[in-house]
Amino acid sequence: MLSNILELFNMYTHSSVENDIVKLNNEYNERKEINQVLKKVDYKGHSNFIVNFLERNKNNIDSQVLELKELSHKIKNIIKENDELLELEAECDKLVESDKVKELVEQLKLLDIIKMDINFFLSDRKMVVP
Secondary structure, eight states: OHHHHHHHHHHOOHHHHHHHHHHHHHHHHHHHHHHHHHHHSOHHHHHHHHHHHHHHHHHHHHHHHHHHHHHHHHHHHHHHHHHHHHHHHHHHHHHHTSHHHHHHHHHHHHHHHHHHHHHHHHHHTTOOOO
């Protein structure tokens, strides 16, 4: 839960939201201008406007749709992968905190102590074990 909250905090940037607001305001103003133009223009003008818009923008819009689809897919996949990794991390954290793992860690430490002790003992007696 905490990692999700921290991830949300990390994803938030004031400037990014402000940029989105500016873009949306620009879009609104452009649409408002189009609305005013459409109200003043006759049906022939509407038709010409539409045809001209299509001719000017068809290729760009098609390309942008493909790019946004691909980027959207990539973002969804990476977020899904991040979520799965966070779940694995949580499972691993639980395992590390388990009594069995703590006991095993203590046993491993004890192994090192015993090895160092016997090696020191043998070395002190000028005995070398290959």
